[in-house]
Amino acid sequence: MNTEIRSVVVEREIAHPPEKLWRALTQPHLIAEWLMRNDFAPVVGHKFTLSGDWGSVECDVLTVEPGKSLTYTWNHAHADPAFDLRSVVSFTLTPTGSGTLLRMEQTGFRPEQKQAFGGARYGWEQHFTNLERVLAGLEQGGAQ
Template sequence: MTGPPDDDLTVIRVDQFFPHPPAKVWRALTEPELLVQWQMQGAEAFRLEVGHRYTLTSVPRPHANFSGSVEVEVLAFEPQRMLRLRWTDMNPANSAQWTITWKVEQEGRGSRLFLVHEGFDPDDPAQLMARTIMDGGWRTHVMRRLGHMMERM
């Protein structure tokens, strides 16, 4: 992962190199039987189809006003290159709605994976807490699990 933390409080940006070809990284991002190995519970319901919706569940974080469940909608994709999703917190009292964009680019014999997680409200203390938690989670836990899963593929 390169670069300093992002100063824009509305977005998280992660940039990670993997020693795997783009086709393998794309499979890890879009095949349900692989998603369940590194993503939140519910990933097995993913379908690479614009408009498809499913639910992911994780640990609730009350101090960040996160219910632990998000409805996910596939917004757009370009095969082998880009996947864009909308995440909406399932708690009706929480207006959190984020856009998650994955981009895969070939780099040498491997791939550079870019994640942009946007839509945080910098005027909402709970959203700032959620951004802090998710930023750390994406950079460490998620990228590490994704990398380990691809090593086993």
């Protein structure tokens, strides 16, 4: 039996400084624009919910290193074990010459969770595209 835990990793160079990216990763009104509705706070131990049209994810903040890294649990309870996901999402921000390298890793996918794994791989790429759109809006004096 294959018991290997899988991870989804998305890396993207984003033409904005880490401080601006950090705001988009930690301010609830901005998170809502690129990811999901939420009651997030960048405080270790804070429990929050991400809500989408398809359902919700229960989360718990594990680590906060302002401007550098953020980690939280990403748990989606489901009666079907193939969709009952217990995972951890980590964001790492690395300054580059032209902005920031944003790395997201979601780990905890069991081998039988092929659909959840594929959905996450596709979904995070879309979320990153939305994040870049939100950051461009901040550039033009939009939401702070």
